[in-house]
Amino acid sequence: MALDPVCGKPINAHTAYWMIWYRGTPYYFCSEECQLKFDRKPEQYRLQALERREKAAVY
Numbered sequence: 623m624a625l626d627p628v629c630g631k632p633i634n635a636h637t638a639y640w641m642i643w644y645r646g647t648p649y650y651f652c653s654e655e656c657q658l659k660f661d662r663k664p665e666q667y668r669l670q671a672l673e674r675r676e677k678a679a680v681y
């Protein structure tokens with residue numbers, strides 16, 4: 623299970639709307655809207671996604 627880096631929804635890699643590679647990591651998106659937002663500010667969303675992963679690792 624991956625997380626949409628823009629809206630934070632859990633995404634099933636097989637049913638994701640879209641997937642892109644950015645800096646060697648795959649990112650999955652629930653919709654075109656999220657993918658376009660990521661496209662505009664990839665670095666901002668990459669850092670957000672990293673933060674979410676660190677928080678999730680606490681549990």
Ligand SMILES: [Zn+2]
Nearest residue numbers: 626629652656
């Ligand atoms: Zn989304």
